[in-house]
Structure formats: structure tokens, C-alpha cells
Amino acid sequence: MMIIVYTVATYLIYLLSKKVYSKWNIPFFHPLLLSPILLIVMITLTHVTADQYMEYSKVLSHLLGPATVAFAVPIYKNIAVVRKNIGTILVSIITGTLVAIFSTFVLSKLIRLSYDFSISILPRSITTPIAIEVSKEIGGLPTLTTVFVIITGVVGGIVGPAVLRWLSIQTPIAKGLALGMGAHGVGTNKAMEYGKQEGTFSSLAMIFAALITLVWGIWLIPYL
Amino acid sequence: MKKLGVIIIQVLFLHVFLFLGIMLKHIIPSPIPSSMYGLLLLFLALLFHIVKLEWVEQGAGWLMAELLLFFIPSAVGIVNYQQIISLQGLEIVVLITVSTIIVMGLTALTADKIAVRKRRRSS
Structure with missing residues (x-):
């Protein structure tokens, strides 16, 4: 019963947030910011703890699994594009993943993050299901990593277009790869607004970034 | 309504690949998550025409x-x-925020440089 109530409530609040965001387009109304805030208010009023709520809405977080599988579809549909640009994709994403890990590492030292936080934050720029695996691999806390991944998505969706404008990036491949690399699924969502090509490159960037970061998680991060 | 039904059936069908991914992970253990194994399996199934695009697209x-x-x-x-x-x-x-700006900036510049050079070479 609770499962149905909270799953439906989450879905409705999500739809509402999406409407609000597309109408006013203020960063604060981002669905990944507004929905959790509304839900936190709701569970506080109904005396449900966050852990209980996460248990009730498990169906939704479970769907991240098949959603990851689903990314095989755009890769397959764009196999010709992948073949033609594989070099550009690999060089850009290897650069991007290394920059992501090192800049996060140096900055977290600079603000003196605690051990748990500084480990859990390293895989923040990749899609959640794989970020969680990397986090486990390197000894981080998966829930904490999820939170950092989400913050990265929200921030990336907001600053991404500005960065592309400042650097006057013109090619769809560069726009797509940057958004998918920097802000995983949320960036890809944004890239789709730019156009089909940007969206494709962004989903490709997201998948390659996840796989390459997985490799760094095994061979590089333990030696930092 | 018909569209909703199609989506539900196809999402359930995608679970088949998730479960196959879980099984494959047991056979070939690695830190790669089972959903990623599933992605690979679905990709291969599409490539070898075992699964038709229309079965999963929606x-x-x-x-x-x-x-x-x-x-x-x-x-x-x-x-x-x-x-x-x-x-x-x-x-x-x-x-x-700072790290994401650097990551996106450098990724975009790298890709842009290569893309522009490639275009020049082919023209």
C-alpha cells in the first residue's frame, strides 16, 4: 500500500516539477532539486523517514538498471557515427575522465574533505549505477556518491550551456561529448534540446565515460 | 493507451537483458555492473539481428x-x-561547480580541435 502511495506521489511530484521547470526555467526549479525538496516536505509531514521512503519507492530507483541497458539502443542506432568518430570520442573522454578525477581530487584536498567524502566524490561525473560500482571498488559510500552524482548533474545542466557559449564551441560532437562527459544523464537530457546529433554524442560520452572511469577505478584511483 | 501498453511490455522485455547481465556477471566476474553487461548483450543482440529494434525502441x-x-x-x-x-x-x-566547468571546457575544446582538424584534412 505504502509502496503504491509513495511511488505514485513521486511520479506526480516529478511531473509537476518538470512542468514548473519548463515554464520558468529557473535553475532552482530543476526537477532533481524541486522534486526531492517537495518529497522531503511530504515525508516529514507524514512522519516517514528517508530510509523508509527509499524502500517504498524502490521500484523507481530499480528502473535505473533497465535504463542503463536501454542505452544500447542509441549506440546501435548510431553505430556508423560511432565508427566514424571513435578516435575523437576516445581521446576526448579519456581527457575528460582524467580531468574529472584529478580536479575533484585536488579540490577536495584543498577544502579538506573528510576521508569518506573525498573517496566517495571521485566518481561523481558518471552515471549513477556505474558510479556506485566504482565507489564500492575504491572504498567509498554508495549513497554519498549518488548524492554527489546528482549535484553534478544539476550543476552541469546549468553551467554546461554557459561554458559552451564562453568557449564558443560550434561542432555538435564537442557540445554533445562535453555535456555527457561533464553531467552524465542530466547533461544528455540538455544535449537533446540542442539537437539529435548533440544528444547522440552526449549519450555516447556518458557510456564511454562510465566504462573508462571504471578502468581508472581499478588501476588509477587506488594509487592516488 | 496502446502506446502505454507497448512501453510497459518493452520495459519488461529489457529486464530479460538485465537478468542475462546478472547471469553473465556470475560467469565472468568483474567490477563492471550487471546492467552494463546487459547493455553489451542487448547491443550484440541488436547487431546480430536476434532482437529487432522495434521490440525495444519505445x-x-x-x-x-x-x-x-x-x-x-x-x-x-x-x-x-x-x-x-x-x-x-x-x-x-x-x-x-569548478570541477565540472573545467571538465566540460577541456572535453569540449579537445573534441572541437580534433573535429575541426579532421574536417580541414578531408576538405
């Missing part, structure tokens, strides 16, 4: 379009970390 499209929804439950879990809702939290947001 379900996959819906899952990818509503990706944000599936993050929301874990986002609510943020309340369990008081540290984030503090001064340190603000520092973390600044860290992520």
Missing part, C-alpha cells in the same frame, strides 16, 4: 527520457547527510 526511449525520475528516491536520501546541509555542503557545491 520502452528504451521512455526509460532514457524519464531518467531523472529514477534518481529522485536517492536524492531524498540527502537528508541523511547533515554534513551536506552545512557550510561544508556549500564548499562541496563550489568544488563540483
Whole structure:
């Protein structure tokens, strides 16, 4: 019963947030910011703890699994594009993943993050299901990593277009790869607004970034 | 309504690949998550025409379009970390913002350079 109530409530609040965001387009109304805030208010009023709520809405977080599988579809549909640009994709994403890990590492030292936080934050720029695996691999806390991944998505969706404008990036491949690399699924969502090509490159960037970061998680991060 | 039915069936069908991924992970253990194994299996199945694109296209499209929804439950879990809702939290947001700007900037510049050079060479 609770499962149905909270799953439906989450879905409705999500739809509402999406409407609000597309109408006013203020960063604060981002669905990944507004929905959790509304839900936190709701569970506080109904005396449900966050852990209980996460248990009730498990169906939704479970769907991240098949959603990851689903990314095989755009890769397959764009196999010709992948073949033609594989070099550009690999060089850009290897650069991007290394920059992501090192800049996060140096900055977290600079603000003196605690051990748990500084480990859990390293895989923040990749899609959640794989970020969680990397986090486990390197000894981080998966829930904490999820939170950092989400913050990265929200921030990336907001600053991404500005960065592309400042650097006057013109090619769809560069726009797509940057958004998918920097802000995983949320960036890809944004890239789709730019156009089909940007969206494709962004989903490709997201998948390659996840796989390459997985490799760094095994061979590089333990030696930092 | 018919579209909704198609999406539900296709999302369920995508689970087959998720389960195959879980099985494959047992056979070939590695830190790669089972959903990634599933992605690879579905990709190969599409490539070798074992699965037709129409069988999964709408379900996959819906899952990818509503990706944000599936993050929301874990986002609510943020309340369990008081540290984030503090001064340190603000520092973390600044860290992520700075790092993300650098990551996106350098990725975009790298890709742009290669793309422009490639175009020049072919023309």
C-alpha cells in the first residue's frame, strides 16, 4: 500500500516539477532539486523517514538498471557515427575522465574533505549505477556518491550551456561529448534540446565515460 | 493507451537483458555492473539481428527520457547527510561547480580541435 502511495506521489511530484521547470526555467526549479525538496516536505509531514521512503519507492530507483541497458539502443542506432568518430570520442573522454578525477581530487584536498567524502566524490561525473560500482571498488559510500552524482548533474545542466557559449564551441560532437562527459544523464537530457546529433554524442560520452572511469577505478584511483 | 501498453511490455522485455547481465556477471566476474553487461548483450543482440529494434525502441526511449525520475528516491536520501546541509555542503557545491566547468571546457575544446582538424584534412 505504502509502496503504491509513495511511488505514485513521486511520479506526480516529478511531473509537476518538470512542468514548473519548463515554464520558468529557473535553475532552482530543476526537477532533481524541486522534486526531492517537495518529497522531503511530504515525508516529514507524514512522519516517514528517508530510509523508509527509499524502500517504498524502490521500484523507481530499480528502473535505473533497465535504463542503463536501454542505452544500447542509441549506440546501435548510431553505430556508423560511432565508427566514424571513435578516435575523437576516445581521446576526448579519456581527457575528460582524467580531468574529472584529478580536479575533484585536488579540490577536495584543498577544502579538506573528510576521508569518506573525498573517496566517495571521485566518481561523481558518471552515471549513477556505474558510479556506485566504482565507489564500492575504491572504498567509498554508495549513497554519498549518488548524492554527489546528482549535484553534478544539476550543476552541469546549468553551467554546461554557459561554458559552451564562453568557449564558443560550434561542432555538435564537442557540445554533445562535453555535456555527457561533464553531467552524465542530466547533461544528455540538455544535449537533446540542442539537437539529435548533440544528444547522440552526449549519450555516447556518458557510456564511454562510465566504462573508462571504471578502468581508472581499478588501476588509477587506488594509487592516488 | 496502446502506446502505454507497448512501453510497459518493452520495459519488461529489457529486464530479460538485465537478468542475462546478472547471469553473465556470475560467469565472468568483474567490477563492471550487471546492467552494463546487459547493455553489451542487448547491443550484440541488436547487431546480430536476434532482437529487432522495434521490440525495444519505445520502452528504451521512455526509460532514457524519464531518467531523472529514477534518481529522485536517492536524492531524498540527502537528508541523511547533515554534513551536506552545512557550510561544508556549500564548499562541496563550489568544488563540483569548478570541477565540472573545467571538465566540460577541456572535453569540449579537445573534441572541437580534433573535429575541426579532421574536417580541414578531408576538405
